[in-house]
Amino acid sequence: MLIDKKHIGMKVPPHSVTPTAWQLKWFAKATGETNPIYFDEAAAKKAGMPGVLVPPTFFFCMDMDKDEPFDYIATMGCDFGKMLHGEQIFTYHKPVYSGDTLDFDGQVTDIYDKKNGALQFIVKDVKVSRQGEAVCDLRTVIVIRA
Amino acid sequence: MTIPNFDAINVGDEIPSFTTEPVSRLTLALYATGSGDHHPLHLDQDYVRSKGMKDVFAHGMLGMAYLGRLLTQWVPQEAIRTFGVRFTAITWVGESMVCTGKVVEKLEQNGEKCVRLELTCANEQGEAKHKADAVVALA
Numbered sequence: 001m002l003i004d005k006k007h008i009g010m011k012v013p014p015h016s017v018t019p020t021a022w023q024l025k026w027f028a029k030a031t032g033e034t035n036p037i038y039f040d041e042a043a044a045k046k047a048g049m050p051g052v053l054v055p056p057t058f059f060f061c062m063d064m065d066k067d068e069p070f071d072y073i074a075t076m077g078c079d080f081g082k083m084l085h086g087e088q089i090f091t092y093h094k095p096v097y098s099g100d101t102l103d104f105d106g107q108v109t110d111i112y113d114k115k116n117g118a119l120q121f122i123v124k125d126v127k128v129s130r131q132g133e134a135v136c137d138l139r140t141v142i143v144i145r146a
Numbered sequence: 147m148t149i150p151n152f153d154a155i156n157v158g159d160e161i162p163s164f165t166t167e168p169v170s171r172l173t174l175a176l177y178a179t180g181s182g183d184h185h186p187l188h189l190d191q192d193y194v195r196s197k198g199m200k201d202v203f204a205h206g207m208l209g210m211a212y213l214g215r216l217l218t219q220w221v222p223q224e225a226i227r228t229f230g231v232r233f234t235a236i237t238w239v240g241e242s243m244v245c246t247g248k249v250v251e252k253l254e255q256n257g258e259k260c261v262r263l264e265l266t267c268a269n270e271q272g273e274a275k276h277k278a279d280a281v282v283a284l285a
Contacts, residue, residue, distance in 0.1 A: 027180030030173065031211040032166055056214040056229055060207055061181040085206050089230035
């Protein structure tokens with residue numbers, strides 16, 4: 001069944017995240033990061049940073065850091081078992097550090113299908129800001145298989 | 147780390163590549179902790195077998211994080227303007243990820259001298275798992 005396009009424009013409940021040096025240390029370890037500005041607060045401060053530098057893809061983790069990260073997919077009546085992460089795009093405005101409080105404000109901006117509905121695509125755009133200043137934009141494309 | 151000079155970079159230039167250690171179950175457990183993504187598809191072999199799959203597999207965003215490292219080993223992170231990835235295939239436990247990138251375009255964007263890079267995360271047999279695109283501002 002095709003997803004109702006009335007959901008284009010749906011707001012995702014906003015949330016706030018404060019990344020911690022503790023979690024970023026584990027993220028760095030998992031991804032093989034060796035540059036200490038990404039996991040060692042003392043090294044980051046020595047490099048003139050107020051905290052550990054948040055790496056480029058961690059914005060996605062913070063966007064997912066809420067009780068029901070796929071509530072908007074559920075509202076559309078889609079089966080989570082048929083959901084795939086198709087694309088992820090980041091646009092960067094300002095660097096972000098551990099200890100910053102970030103606000104995530106998202107909405108569904110497109111729904112389309114290919115192959116006569118065998119693949120449906122849901123586009124969610126999220127603006128991330130720190131005290132009102134834009135720091136990053138995320139675009140997440142979720143694919144729903146028939 | 148210094149930002150490369152725009153005039154010294156040509157279309158077709160490759161940026162320094164690397165190959166990761168084989169992705170292990172430990173890698174996926176560490177990534178679950180670091181990312182907060184504890185989906186059983188990446189951690190629980192009993193669960194994935196009940197779904198008819200042979201084994202757990204890597205989080206797609208782990209491969210994108212490797213490509214992020216590829217970028218930040220070449221330029222300071224603040225030089226990255228956009229970074230996008232398409233997930234094209236599953237990465238299985240035991241596969242090493244070969245991360246490569248090359249310059250495909252030189253452009254001016256918002257008054258800045260930039261290059262567009264194509265980045266690939268592939269296994270050692272050359273099967274692309276993720277194809278990415280990044281725009282980076284140069285000096």
